[in-house]
Amino acid sequence: MTPATSSSSAALLDEHRDSPGLMLALLGHEAMRRLRDAHTANGLTPRQFHILGLLHDRGPLAQTDLAAETDTAASVLVTQLNPLDADGLITRTRDPRDRRRHLVVLTEAGRQRLQAAAAAQQEVEDDLFRSLTDAQRSRLTRLLVLVRDDLTDADEHCATPTSLDRKMS
Numbered sequence: 001m002t003p004a005t006s007s008s009s010a011a012l013l014d015e016h017r018d019s020p021g022l023m024l025a026l027l028g029h030e031a032m033r034r035l036r037d038a039h040t041a042n043g044l045t046p047r048q049f050h051i052l053g054l055l056h057d058r059g060p061l062a063q064t065d066l067a068a069e070t071d072t073a074a075s076v077l078v079t080q081l082n083p084l085d086a087d088g089l090i091t092r093t094r095d096p097r098d099r100r101r102h103l104v105v106l107t108e109a110g111r112q113r114l115q116a117a118a119a120a121q122q123e124v125e126d127d128l129f130r131s132l133t134d135a136q137r138s139r140l141t142r143l144l145v146l147v148r149d150d151l152t153d154a155d156e157h158c159a160t161p162t163s164l165d166r167k168m169s
Helices: 003-017 020-040 046-058 063-069 074-086 108-128 134-151 161-168
Strands: 090-095 098-106
Touching: 020 046, 020 108, 046 063, 046 074, 046 090, 046 098, 046 108, 063 074, 063 098, 074 090, 098 108
Parallel strands: none
Antiparallel strands: 090 098
């Protein structure tokens, strides 16, 4: 490699090192690793955290509705629900209004586990953004919401890789 080639490669790398898309991807990967660690330290996968959060916020949900909300195949959802049920974090019962449907209900133990995992998640987020002032963190949040809303047609519950894939096709 000649010095000119080396120099132009370094300039290209330097130019792209600060590209917002690349930084977002790399920081997103690191943030996901840390958040996954926080969730698993509390006995949950990120997907299970999401499921418990939906049940907390919306109350009991039909298993089919939960699959749709999480954009998860029913068979895959069952593999997420089984350990939550075995640990007593959820219960599954027949819907009294439609005996063909199963309702998934958050238990008190599930609520406590979710709160512990949410506190651990908050600690991770505080650590991730410790170099930002409150005003900077608020501005970053607003900017990320703008990007998310543009990519997902303003569906705040839709910022998942599969939902983004649907929009692009």
